[in-house]
Amino acid sequence: MDDRYSRQILFSPIGKSGQDKLGSKHVLMIGAGALGSGNGEVLTRAGVGKLTIVDRDYVEASNLQRQQLYTEEDVREKLPKAIAAEKRLRAINSEIEIVPIVGDASPDILEELVVDVDLILDATDNFETRMAINDISQKYKIPWIYGACVGSFGMSFTIIPGKTPCLNCLLKRIPIQGMTCDTGGIIGPAVQMVIAHQSAEVLKILVEDWEAVRDSFASFDLWRNQYTSMKMGKAKDPGCLSCGDLREYPYLDKENLSRSTVLCGRDTVQIRPPRQSELNLADLADQLVRLGYVVKANPYLLSVEMDEQRVVLFKDGRGLVHGTKDMSQARSIYQRLLG
Amino acid sequence: MDDRYSRQILFSPIGKSGQDKLGSKHVLMIGAGALGSGNGEVLTRAGVGKLTIVDRDYVEASNLQRQQLYTEEDVREKLPKAIAAEKRLRAINSEIEIVPIVGDASPDILEELVVDVDLILDATDNFETRMAINDISQKYKIPWIYGACVGSFGMSFTIIPGKTPCLNCLLKRIPIQGMTCDTGGIIGPAVQMVIAHQSAEVLKILVEDWEAVRDSFASFDLWRNQYTSMKMGKAKDPGCLSCGDLREYPYLDKENLSRSTVLCGRDTVQIRPPRQSELNLADLADQLVRLGYVVKANPYLLSVEMDEQRVVLFKDGRGLVHGTKDMSQARSIYQRLLG
């Protein structure tokens, strides 16, 4: 398809040389849900040379409202998202390389995948994976772009090793019980808005227009008509364990990861969060009931029915996912509830 | 597909009652290019009851970089965009009604189509059609949402008859020689950003959350990291011919439309702009040469080769499109150059 990129080449900050750079670059995208399917499509259409997509889930009916690569047919076939995404992206652009990987983006896997990667695009739905991406980014000096949304609210921040603060500077530790799309709902326009910010940053970095890269933390609420840019220079922490002088990359250390264990003979996986913390079980139960789940709770634990599985959450953040022996599936279900 | 809208219902400003409202509403979308394909997908996924899509063009290779419903197959088949859009949208959501119309959104056609419509979504690429939409909106008291983009720049404004200023209050007359994607280029993220704004406004209006509707004019540049909201209260002009006390709906009057005439025996269509104006032929020639077109110019006219057609533009804005007798195709080609 000649002419395919003509309108993008005409945009002078990209031009012919930028288009050639795009075609020579490799993006590793973690997640193929709402942000992943949308960003994946923008980058595929833009002609990024190689796109590796990692996702552990399959397409479900409740995804169709906002996950733009997927169809009713994909739901009926219960296709893994990475595979369904690849199928559609190839139909859109057969001239680029797309590598789908069905599985968990664990630190080990990330270290393997990061070879030759120019940029990591965050399209995941939980902070544990984001903190691992953040450490990998610092360790291998690869930029990454944080993006997230819930309800009509969203945010994006570009992290350039050696230049900007990192996610660990900002958050210090993994937030527990963040709002997720499974507890706070989500509308398509908020997804599109985050995709717009993330994909613009990807293009700037891949064409090496470093001056154009956003140095503020953007957040917005489309229903409330809010948009705010927070300057981030002061956020850089020299003592940060991920990007500071005495860095340890704490989130690549297995000791600090949430631990999942298949409970022997019980068709159950136990998940321990990376840090001890107290869940507000009453609030969580309220949210889940509003979502339409069947929930039972007492002061010590909360039990929720989720399709074929039943999840029991304890006050200390520990979870039991009954009805599966698949650790990756169990972690996915757990993180959908707790983010 | 049960559960399909669960995450949207969980978003409390929509909820179950909002979802029911969405399912009972009819959106008329003018254009199925970049903004049309993106907005069409968001609204189809969100479960808007009926979507009528009007477009006069067919899918070309240069569309694939940013027009999200289309594939390489659609380019090979030269499918009309409205038809290709319908095909993809049905695969995404078979439970809503989609009505594709291949043709020009002339004022006559708009008046026919607007029956039972709850909202008009602007996804067109020229101001002449927008001014006609604006008059139709005022005449039949139907809200519409302006959106446009070029390069990394975009804008959106929501127009509610009887409440906000209208497009004619803002512009007073049709701007000539506006930047278009065919002359200034365009990147996918800017398209996504406009879609985010427009589709959020559609959802607010369809669920009748009038307080949430944006009353400012939003514009942004994703490459330059700019975002600005302009308050619009003062823009309302009581003397406006479209929305004022003595309204005439000037853009529904055939006298004020650009006139196209098939020139007898010459396989040529002549187009006259709605108002006398002086084109800057030298600037336009520069832009078109940068785009890669073969252009010949002298102080009185400019000639440009476009695929099978040759277009000659005169200083007074008049154009001759050689190589076609199809008035709709000729107008499309003319407006791609001049906006």
Place this chain on the structure above:
Amino acid sequence: MNKVMFFAHLRDAVGEESVSVDLTGKTIAEAKAILSEQYGVNLDSVMAAVNEEFASDEDVLSDGDVVAFIPPVSGG
């Protein structure tokens, strides 16, 4: 006095987009404690901005500073 703005679910919990509170001389950590108590919101791991600039727990507020609390979200 200080204008304090709440984003995302914090806004829902507080019930207003912004409130006026006198936080002059307080650190961000102290401000968080006061507001958590007063509005029953959890400001643990919530980012704070003062006059559109990132602020850390130790930063001290001046009269007239506009404070915004932006909760990092995880959905995607």
Place this chain on the structure above:
Amino acid sequence: MNKVMFFAHLRDAVGEESVSVDLTGKTIAEAKAILSEQYGVNLDSVMAAVNEEFASDEDVLSDGDVVAFIPPVSGG
């Protein structure tokens, strides 16, 4: 003095995102004429905002007003 900001292709034509010009006492129409002359840009049909509020051709500028010129674009 006034800060004047240019958006989209106007910014490219002017070469800078913003310039400082004294437009105190001028109407928007007069300001457009002065700036068109000075920077060779066409401000015909371009929207003007003064301090983030829409301004019409007859509005008069005060010292310190921030003026923005936003060209309506037609792409889609």
